[in-house]
Amino acid sequence: PGYDALSLSINLSSLELGHAGFPGQLSALLESLDVDPHRFQIELTDVVPPAELDWLVEAIHAVQAVGVRVALDDFGAGFNSLTLLQ
Numbered sequence: 001p002g003y004d005a006l007s008l009s010i011n012l013s014s015l016e017l018g019h020a021g022f023p024g025q026l027s028a029l030l031e032s033l034d035v036d037p038h039r040f041q042i043e044l045t046d047v048v049p050p051a052e053l054d055w056l057v058e059a060i061h062a063v064q065a066v067g068v069r070v071a072l073d074d075f076g077a078g079f080n081s082l083t084l085l086q
Contacts, residue, residue: 009041011073014048014056023062030066037067045073 016022030037042063048056060070 007039007041008035009043009071011043011045013045014059017042017044017063017070018055018059022059023066026063026068027066030068038069040067041069041071043071043073047072 027037030040047053063070
């Protein structure tokens, strides 16, 4: 009743997102709670320096494969900038 349009965003650090097994644990949790992953978003509170991006990109892709969206929190601060996205 009226809650079908709600979505949820949570803040996580890059290290938390990149923790081994996180995508599988997230998928299992969402499934056990019967939550549509497309209504769930993770906001990265920090991003690693550009020289260390490879593992973070892999972690983001793994979470996206579960169906969860990933966004940058505080975009424009620190390494969270358009320069990084290039």
